[in-house]
Amino acid sequence: MEEKNECNTCSTEPEGEACSACGAGGDAKAAVDPTFAAVKARMKNVKHKIAIMSGKGGVGKTTVSVNLALALANKGYKVGLLDADVTAPNVAKMLGISNPELFATPAGLFPPEAKGVKVISMAFLADENQAIIWRGPVIMGVIEQFLSDIVWGELDYLLIDLPPGTGDEALSVMQLIPDLDGIITVTTPQEVAVLDTRRSIDMAKVMRVPVIGVIENMSSFVCPHCGEVTQIFRSGGGEKVAKELGVPLLGSIPIDPRIAEAGDSGEPFIVNHEGPAKEAFEAIVEKIEETVKKRAEEKERELSSLFKE
Secondary structure (H helix, E strand, O other), rough: OOOOOOOOOOOOOEEOEOOOOOOOOOHHHHOOOOOHHHHHHOOOOOOEEEEEOOOOOOOOOOHHOOOOOHHHHHHHOEEEEEEEOOOOOOOHHHOOOOOOOOEEEOOOOEEOEEEEEEEEEEEHHOOOOOOOOOOOOHHHHHHHHHHHHEEOOOEEEEEEEOOOOOOHHHHHHOOOOOOOOOEEEEEOOHHHHHHHHHHHHHHHOOOOOOEEEEEEEEEEEEEEOOOOOOOOOOOOOOHHHHHHHHOOOEEEEOOOOOHHHHHHHOOHHHHHHHHHHHHHHHHHHHHHHEEEEEEEEHHHHHHHHHHOO
């Protein structure tokens, strides 16, 4: 008789990388895949893992990731930020981290901390003016090491800033993290950006990864002098795609010139500024908190019902 490769959480046969019934990674897979086992062991002390995607570049995804990480840290959470854009890492620049001292021990590599957020990025390991010209398998290997070798310790949230598109980095993260809470996809209002957002959401559905929601960035312009809000781009693209695909709209962030200036200076916007944009970030964080809490409760109830049966 052929032996089944069953998930020890719910005793069903998993399909692909994660159990289709309960969403667990499956101890059977960990037993035969040392990388998966190492990632699972490293992630067990991280309560919530969230990947932040965008269908295309230029929508401000990394800016959103950095400011969300700091907004969570400001609420007292223990937060980590993994820069998974291996060939174009920008997280370190936006957080003002330059040439940090990295501590490598037998237990793994300890990430530096900036403004209350633990961070790992390829920017720490390569010259900022040097092109990183690697094929997919090498990039996937770096992602695997970031997930399995970094000593994050106990975290409430680990945000993973993915590069644009649905390529190797996103695939690696979705396959390797057994209990990914879900993805957040960032778009701008224009139809060309919204079109690619649909692809990001479709990838998550194909990989059986929950979609936490959509963030519409650059939804309007806030005048720095009088505070008047002007619709520079067409508005409502994020809301439209969220309704079409049945996923939540987490919020809309207006254009504020200070956001770009803050990122360039290494002092993220949310740290030192007030206004509609900061309020938008904080409102989005509240919706993220509500969503992950609700899903954790639902998963607990499902597991409880399985054990009762």
